[in-house]
Amino acid sequence: MAKKITARKTDYSQWYQDIVKEANLAEHSPVRGCMVVKPTGYAIWENMRDALDRMFKETGHQNAYFPLFIPKSFLSREASHVEGFAKECAVVTHSRLISTENGVDVDPDSRLEEELIIRPTSETIIWDTYKNWIQSYRDLPILVNQWANVVRWEMRTRLFLRTMEFLWQEGHTAHATREEAEAETKQMLEVYRTFAEDYMAMPVITGVKTASERFAGAVDTYCIEALMQDGKALQAGTSHFLGQNFAKAFDCTFQDKDGQVKHVWATSWGVSTRLIGGLIMTHSDDNGLIIPPRIAPWQVVIVPIYRNDEERAAVLEYSNSLCEELRDASVRVKVDDRDQYKPGWKFAQHEVEGIPVRLAVGPRDVKNAKAEFVRRDTGEKQLISRDGISTFVKNQLIGMQHELLEAAKERTKNETREAGSYEEFKKILNKHGGFIYAHWDGTAETEAKVKEETKATIRCIPLHGESEPGKCMVTGKPSERKVLFARAY
């Protein structure tokens, strides 16, 4: 069973690729570094998107849409922003093709007067727009989000985790005061943390990035960091306090109550399809994908079992009524009545695809008013009564959601260690990987040295937890608190 999937301990990277392929989440496109997100993978994204969108609306945000193309000149306006993105931009230079003997070629006469950049992120075009929207403090705050695709010309890509084009949301807000913008930054970080834990069942550490890991153009970058099964960290979401950097670069000002003209304060925040990669590496096993019920495209699949037309009719009728009852109870459920596959094949396939609950229904169950219930995460089978089945299933889904989070928390906790010395740090890193708390003197030099020597980076300076002062594990200089290190994706 599940023979197509490489075991995690054999080759984690291959396992990940096998899961993506066998669970029908995505595949490579003819274009280097880009992916085709298949219906199952996209359905997961839709569920994530819907949940996040609801949370954004609940916190007062509205959706809007800005162009894919950004005039080249916009990118150069904010110095550190350009520097951060210059190396990974796709540039549109021409607007026409001409036919040749071999097909088509770029028409040299169609060169654009000003080249267009395919957005790697939208701060520049948004701030160029916001400056027209804002005159008075009465125009603030602006709380806008957009769902979009962006392109970053990456050297090395991996499905979902890093692709040249990816889907994401980017929130861009404008505020009258620093305090308000900072509060927004932290609020959205908290939205991400809640979403990751409550929907994705993915425990995360919230923190602030160091200067070298900060978003290009931000004053502060907050993040949620999750720990994957192989002991590597994944940056799962970021929320940036942009200060007045973009307002100044794009001359975005407002007249305040006191009559003074001031620059606007800004934030931006985003999560991407990368989260699907995180989802895979948080829960799945050697038999395939495991998806938390709240995010699963299908929560329950009913597999009918029969030997002849007579049984088929009876079993399907039973299955369909069961399906209807569960659907009425707001469960995402389908009957897999495809005739061309045998039950055993379906069992294996649904397992690989990570459908949380399987209900098998055969002639015996019809006769006894039962169904065979199997949970994807535990694999345990039990015979349950038809009577009260929707309550039972719903409770199991809730239980599974909760237990997946608890299991991931437990794993993260067990893989989080503290290092008192640099020697110990290296030993832990090479032996276990995982999260490591250690003292750091706060300098970029030390951070770079550790990265150079161990490939581990400072994932964040945690917002919560103990903050005992100490001495830097590398230099011995004073440290305010331990920070979170890990090797990362």
Next chain:
RNA sequence: CGGGGCAUAGCGCAGCCUGGUAGCGCGCUUCGUUCGGGACGAAGAGGUCGCAGGUUCAAAUCCUGUUGCCCCGACCA
């Protein structure tokens, strides 16, 4: 940008060294038997061998060039 690999049927691969009718497994189509953990039989359909040159009576195979993709590293969400 370095290092490795691959390109032959929808997918996975063999064939290439030693040139001579393009093959295997899975999948697909039809029919029948099956169906409680990836069924079986029979009969079929499906390929300008990545592309461009060259050598040769003859090229998937030899030579030259070229393009693309994947994996591993450095850079990054």
